[in-house]
Amino acid sequence: MTALKNYLIRHAQNCVGALGTMTRQPLASGLTIAVIGIALAMPSALNVIVRNGRAVAGGWDNIRDFSIYLEPGTPLAQAQRLQEQLAGNELVASARLISADEAIIDFQNDPEFGELLNMLARNPLPHTVVVRPTAAADAPALQRLEGELSARTDVDMVKLDTEWVQRLNAFLDLARRAVWIAATLLVGAVIVIIGNTIRLDIQNRRAEIEVSKLLGASDGFVRRPFLYTGFWYGLLGGLFALLLLGLSLWLLSGPIERLAALYGGAFRPLSVDRGTVLAVLAGGLLAGLGGAWTAVARHLAAIQPKV
Amino acid sequence: MIRFDNVTKRYDRGREALRGVSLEVAPGELIFLTGHSGAGKSTLLKLIALIERPTRGQILFEGRNIGRMPDRAIPRHRRQIGMVFQDHKLLEDHTVFENIALPMIIAGYSQREIRGRVRAALDRVGLLDKEKNTPAMLSTGEQQRVGIARAVVARPKLLIADEPTGNLDPELSLDIMNLFHQFNEVGVTMLIATHDLVLLDRLGGRRIVLAEGEIRSDGNAREPA
Numbered sequence: 001m002t003a004l005k006n007y008l009i010r011h012a013q014n015c016v017g018a019l020g021t022m023t024r025q026p027l028a029s030g031l032t033i034a035v036i037g038i039a040l041a042m043p044s045a046l047n048v049i050v051r052n053g054r055a056v057a058g059g060w061d062n063i064r065d066f067s068i069y070l071e072p073g074t075p076l077a078q079a080q081r082l083q084e085q086l087a088g089n090e091l092v093a094s095a096r097l098i099s100a101d102e103a104i105i106d107f108q109n110d111p112e113f114g115e116l117l118n119m120l121a122r123n124p125l126p127h128t129v130v131v132r133p134t135a136a137a138d139a140p141a142l143q144r145l146e147g148e149l150s151a152r153t154d155v156d157m158v159k160l161d162t163e164w165v166q167r168l169n170a171f172l173d174l175a176r177r178a179v180w181i182a183a184t185l186l187v188g189a190v191i192v193i194i195g196n197t198i199r200l201d202i203q204n205r206r207a208e209i210e211v212s213k214l215l216g217a218s219d220g221f222v223r224r225p226f227l228y229t230g231f232w233y234g235l236l237g238g239l240f241a242l243l244l245l246g247l248s249l250w251l252l253s254g255p256i257e258r259l260a261a262l263y264g265g266a267f268r269p270l271s272v273d274r275g276t277v278l279a280v281l282a283g284g285l286l287a288g289l290g291g292a293w294t295a296v297a298r299h300l301a302a303i304q305p306k307v
Numbered sequence: 308m309i310r311f312d313n314v315t316k317r318y319d320r321g322r323e324a325l326r327g328v329s330l331e332v333a334p335g336e337l338i339f340l341t342g343h344s345g346a347g348k349s350t351l352l353k354l355i356a357l358i359e360r361p362t363r364g365q366i367l368f369e370g371r372n373i374g375r376m377p378d379r380a381i382p383r384h385r386r387q388i389g390m391v392f393q394d395h396k397l398l399e400d401h402t403v404f405e406n407i408a409l410p411m412i413i414a415g416y417s418q419r420e421i422r423g424r425v426r427a428a429l430d431r432v433g434l435l436d437k438e439k440n441t442p443a444m445l446s447t448g449e450q451q452r453v454g455i456a457r458a459v460v461a462r463p464k465l466l467i468a469d470e471p472t473g474n475l476d477p478e479l480s481l482d483i484m485n486l487f488h489q490f491n492e493v494g495v496t497m498l499i500a501t502h503d504l505v506l507l508d509r510l511g512g513r514r515i516v517l518a519e520g521e522i523r524s525d526g527n528a529r530e531p532a
Contacts, residue, residue: 215385216414217382
């Protein structure tokens with residue numbers, strides 16, 4: 001019982017002691033923490049942006065509506081037949097006919113266009129069928145349908161409204177992968193930074209390590225302070241990264257709100273979710289302990305007491 | 308307590324530091340190892356502390372063959388032994404108190420025990436008022452007394468000392484040797500390597516003379532005058 005208590009007290013002392021050693025060289029430790037923080041903040045900032053982008057684009061994922069503009073002068077009855085035919089198609093969830101007369105009423109209500117349209121002898125607008133495909137409809141089948149419709153003599157053009165959503169999604173997929181690659185590389189960099197810092201630390205305390213080994217210190221005893229140093233670098237680096245992340249998002253919040261207003265408020269303000277916070281801290285700690293462990297494994301064994 | 312059976316130690320460059328050494332150390336003995344430098348005194352002590360391993364032969368420490376001891380068991384073995392070095396090997400960036408406390412911290416004693424025993428050890432070597440100093444603030448003799456306090460603080464079964472008075476003038480040397488005597492009287496087994504023959508003539512105890520890696524003589528010196 002007392003042995004366990006003494007052991008835990010030793011751990012607590014190592015833990016606090018490692019922090020104390022770091023504060024004795026505030027500039028060097030601070031710079032190391034800053035570098036770790038920046039390295040961790042970059043992929044997490046990218047991740048937050050991509051994640052929020054996906055949340056927005058995700059709402060449009062299933063919107064694959066297209067509009068069929070009929071040739072001017074096509075009789076309304078023919079347009080209705082086309083609408084009925086499409087409504088019966090298994091790929092189509094709904095097909096809505098907007099007749100030329102209905103369309104022009106919308107425009108006439110507009111104060112600017114209203115005047116203009118009144119000057120025209122006849123309605124320049126075509127009948128339009130707006131088609132919403134079913135969720136089950138796959139892209140090649142829809143493309144075939146659109147091709148068939150375009151080929152009809154009474155169809156002027158088929159317009160996909162949603163190509164940009166697909167492009168955005170493709171871009172976001174690319175960005176997400178880029179975030180993963182960047183995160184992997186930068187966490188690797190953090191491991192190297194911490195490993196190197198601890199290697200120097202080990203060299204500076206070489207005498208202490210040698211004497212401790214002579215006095216019967218186990219490998220675990222010698223290793224512990226350095227592992228705690230890695231732990232602190234990882235934790236403080238991670239916290240600094242979160243600070244940088246919060247600061248960046250705060251700086252971006254103004255432009256984002258303006259952008260959101262332009263898109264009719266579809267954007268929520270950028271937020272750091274709990275997952276990102278945990279990932280940054282876990283990444284920092286993992287890199288801290290990993291870096292410390294590699295340094296300790298490589299360099300401590302090499303120090304054997306010489307008498 | 309310790310038994311050497313025909314122990315040979317050959318270093319990488321082929322030099323044989325010890326050749327077929329056999330000896331036995333009983334608990335509570337005070338033994339001086341003498342001989343010229345290079346005679347094998349340091350090597351013999353290093354083999355006991357497992358800083359080196361024997362090339363041939365057996366070394367039994369309380370019945371266990373330590374020559375074959377796995378690396379991971381070495382720390383536990385060393386904790387049974389107090390070591391005093393010629394250059395005392397104190398940590399310059401730690402206080403006297405912290406230096407002496409180190410073996411007890413390593414062995415996992417509680418803060419309270421450490422405080423009590425370190426103070427007691429400091430008292431025994433007469434440096435109770437210097438506990439907050441760093442080693443650099445002490446004289447050479449005082450530094451060596453701190454080294455001795457560190458060696459005995461965890462109450463080892465065996466104390467080994469390699470030229471503990473090598474850097475000291477005769478008066479301080481005698482002082483240090485008397486300190487060893489005191490610890491021996493409370494039952495600590497001691498192996499002290501020294502080539503200070505003048506000093507030895509003033510001390511009793513068993514004396515083992517080494518030359519070229521072999522034991523030349525082994526026996527009790529005449530009682531000090």
